[in-house]
Amino acid sequence: MAAYISSLGHDQYSSINFDELFNLPRYKRYLDFTSHQANDQLENHSNKKLKFSQDNEFVNVEKRVVESSNKELLPCLKIMAGSVYIPKDDPKKPLGDDANFIHELYQTIGVADGVGGWAKHGIDAGIYARELMKNSRIATDSEAMKGHVNPKRVLEEAYRNTHSRGSSTACIISLNSERSSIVAANVGDSGFLLIRKGKIIYKSPIQQRGYGCPYQLGNCKDNPSVAHEMELNVEMDDILMAGTDGMLDNMNDSEIEEIVQRAINDKLKPKELAKKIANIALYNSFDRYADTPYARASKGRHRGGKVDDITVIVAYIQ
Template sequence: MLDKWAEQNVDPSLFSRELMAKASDLVGDEEVNYDPQILLKKAHSATSSIGSATVIVAMLERNGSLKIANVGDCGLRVIRKGQIIFSTSPQEHYFDCPYQLSSEVVGQTYLDATVTSVRLMEGDTIVMGSDGLFDNVFNHEIISTMAQYSDVAEAAKALANLAHNHSTDSSFDSPYSSEARTKGYDVPWWKKFIGMKLTGGKLDDITVIVGQVVNERDI
């Protein structure tokens, strides 16, 4: 899809930035009422830029329930006591072709979003990111990186840097290259014959957000 917009001389960042700006403006809207799918509906309809984007939004209610709406291959992980206790699943038409919200009439809408929820506890850590994170960083690397930082901003930067480093490493056997092989994409047979395989990260936009659940009295 990015190639398509590039051919039309469209800046692909404009649509995603406006979509998220509209979502931010509408978080407190009465019609949204802590429903992330309705938030996507209203933000999408209010976005006038040309383009398309994968998107994930999450809204935390006072009772501790985190409601999530996801279109495409952005993702979210909940870490509790050093283990991932919840993960979203990507939506794809086929390998490397995710669902997207778009400025075009034909395409995915808020109705196509996968809507999930998870009950959070004090101390839980939420890691959200674009596929540039999850295509390049394994879950166990996310856990080990998070264990090194108490500051969520520093943790987010560390994960983004790790994802970037992996994305430019042609020898790293990334989540992306591993999935590609399972879908039938690999090096030519003669390279396999000498023990080679498809490796490398995926060059992509990388967005990382990290948050932690704290008690209101500690804020």
């Protein structure tokens, strides 16, 4: 695992415009968990903390399919992916609550976010999330032996084999190259975006019982049967972006589209784009006046960003 360390500030950039922010040469600490190893020498990235309240809000979930504008199937599609993870500053939990995996051979990615509410019971839900993702990667191998990877069955097998205490959201996405589609199963408020020519054409819906109360797998009443399943047609050069709520709650669609368009123009690699997205999500999380999805969902009970673990996976479909 590589660690990237630098010193992006917050209040001093309150008046900076987006163009300047995007090109800032300095970055916060990044932890690359692609290698699935732990880093025991972590630095605190800020002493700032934000308080936020919770509200009850139910979100209905519907199945949707995005049709490809190209009706012909594209053979031999593949994904090239990279990930970035920034744990929230917490000396008691230096690895945070998020976890992810990239299975390049079987063209499958996954993200998970341990539910932080377990901390008041003395339970580190990040351990559950990491075990769930480890078992999801193993389950991907066994699923691939049967044919194409079925993300819901991956979650079912990983769920059965995960025994740590706690609970976690989860999102598994796999590319079916023969059908020119991605197949996904999502539980909770992690999720993904499908981007075509710099524009978001699909955003996975949130599964939650109320504001700040997502569906979750583990020591709770939910199980993989509640997973929202999706299959979306994809085209060459589409971009798949998966993340936990640390990214999704702090990034507006317009911000993501602008960063992606610049990345396309600059021919950035997947991991480089993931860093750009995570960097802006981190900045927004400390901005007390930012107009974020999290603040809007609170209906006036919270202002600004949400300090949280941030995971971003970017996959180019080629």
